[in-house]
Amino acid sequence: MGPAQALFDRHGDWLSHTLAMSEQACPVAAVTLPDGGQLQRLGTGLLRYHPDAGTIPKTGLILSAGIHGNETAPIELLNAQVNDLLQGRLHSRIPLLLILGNPPAMVAGERFLKHNLNRLFCGAWEAYPEGYETRRASQLEAVCREFADETSLPLRHYDLHTAIRPSKREKFALYPFVDGRQVPDSELDFLTDADIGTVLLQHRRATTFSGFSSEYLAAESFTLELGKVEPFGHNDLTRLGRLRGALINLLEQRPLATAAEPQRPEIFQVVHEVINTGEGFRFHVADDVANFTEYAPGTLIWEDADTQYRVGDQPEAVIFPNPKVPVGHRVALMIRKSYIGLAPRTTRYTSC
Numbered sequence: 001m002g003p004a005q006a007l008f009d010r011h012g013d014w015l016s017h018t019l020a021m022s023e024q025a026c027p028v029a030a031v032t033l034p035d036g037g038q039l040q041r042l043g044t045g046l047l048r049y050h051p052d053a054g055t056i057p058k059t060g061l062i063l064s065a066g067i068h069g070n071e072t073a074p075i076e077l078l079n080a081q082v083n084d085l086l087q088g089r090l091h092s093r094i095p096l097l098l099i100l101g102n103p104p105a106m107v108a109g110e111r112f113l114k115h116n117l118n119r120l121f122c123g124a125w126e127a128y129p130e131g132y133e134t135r136r137a138s139q140l141e142a143v144c145r146e147f148a149d150e151t152s153l154p155l156r157h158y159d160l161h162t163a164i165r166p167s168k169r170e171k172f173a174l175y176p177f178v179d180g181r182q183v184p185d186s187e188l189d190f191l192t193d194a195d196i197g198t199v200l201l202q203h204r205r206a207t208t209f210s211g212f213s214s215e216y217l218a219a220e221s222f223t224l225e226l227g228k229v230e231p232f233g234h235n236d237l238t239r240l241g242r243l244r245g246a247l248i249n250l251l252e253q254r255p256l257a258t259a260a261e262p263q264r265p266e267i268f269q270v271v272h273e274v275i276n277t278g279e280g281f282r283f284h285v286a287d288d289v290a291n292f293t294e295y296a297p298g299t300l301i302w303e304d305a306d307t308q309y310r311v312g313d314q315p316e317a318v319i320f321p322n323p324k325v326p327v328g329h330r331v332a333l334m335i336r337k338s339y340i341g342l343a344p345r346t347t348r349y350t351s352c
């Protein structure tokens with residue numbers, strides 16, 4: 001029996017196994033891979049990779065996708081990387097935790113079943129009525145903490161998503177807010193290598209998955225937005241080819257493929273967070289507006305009985321506009337280009 005069959009039974013691959021098992025518990029199982037590493041199934045949609053004992057890893061990596069069940073391109077990307085590990089085409093030299101976040105929502109083709117899983121981390125799940133997503137948030141926090149404890153390495157976490165709207169910048173990264181923290185050069189280099197040319201610095205702590213791993217596990221974490229939501233089988237994965245290559249470089253601990261003087265990502269900051277304030281809330285961004293659409297100073301963005309929000313003195317762009325969220329949740333972010341939040345790149349002098 002090959003390693004894929006030993007882990008995923010008659011289902012053939014990780015994604016099919018996860019969809020078939022979606023709400024059922026599945027027992028722990030492990031296989032040895034062609035590269036000498038071990039791949040362990042921790043539960044439904046949860047894999048742990050231990051590199052061969054001879055390797056000296058510099059980092060541990062959490063890769064997650066499907067935290068929103070209908071965001072399928074990154075799910076297909078992670079599944080392809082697992083196939084590469086199983087078939088000996090990829091030799092990871094670092095420990096990995098691989099997560100497909102919301103299997104029942106993936107089966108249903110929905111963002112979530114009852115609660116938006118990406119608002120339930122940092123223990124926020126405790127305050128919500130019980131449902132699949134509250135249990136899953138608690139489980140994901142526990143497996144991530146265990147991974148952090150066991151590896152005792154500096155951690156990175158990339159939580160892979162796709163957006164509901166089209167976007168004027170197809171791929172972008174969101175950097176969770178942690179007081180006093182700046183994006184390190186090594187992360188900017190990774191993003192450049194991965195063809196992600198835009199970074200948005202979050203303005204406040206959030207109960208997202210990347211917020212959890214950065215705050216509680218001190219990981220260098222990003223939410224990566226990688227294009228538009230499409231059903232399974234309708235994604236053009238060649239558009240994620242550079243990300244796939246950058247991940248292979250990271251897993252195999254190879255130098256990045258970027259040019260000697262790479263262009264750094266452009267940095268944006270949040271100017272204003274639009275929240276659904278409840279009765280009387282009106283949002284003036286049209287339903288078909290793309291992410292990063294810019295609005296002129298003075299444009300009315302939202303209002304309710306007490307407040308009106310207009311764009312300030314400088315133009316502002318909108319991302320994630322979605323008025324169909326519960327009261328108290330984020331409807332959109334208003335953002336602007338920024339020149340803060342970057343650690344100065346170390347100047348390399350050559351002696352003469």
Ligand SMILES: O=C(O)CCC(=O)N[C@@H](CCC(=O)O)C(=O)O
Nearest residue numbers: 118161163164165174208223320
């Ligand atoms: O397209 C949209 O409106 C949402 C896309 C999405 O799921 N984005 C994440 C961002 C998480 C973060 O702020 O780090 C989300 O809303 O959960």
Ligand SMILES: [Zn+2]
Nearest residue numbers: 068071161162
């Ligand atoms: Zn998402």
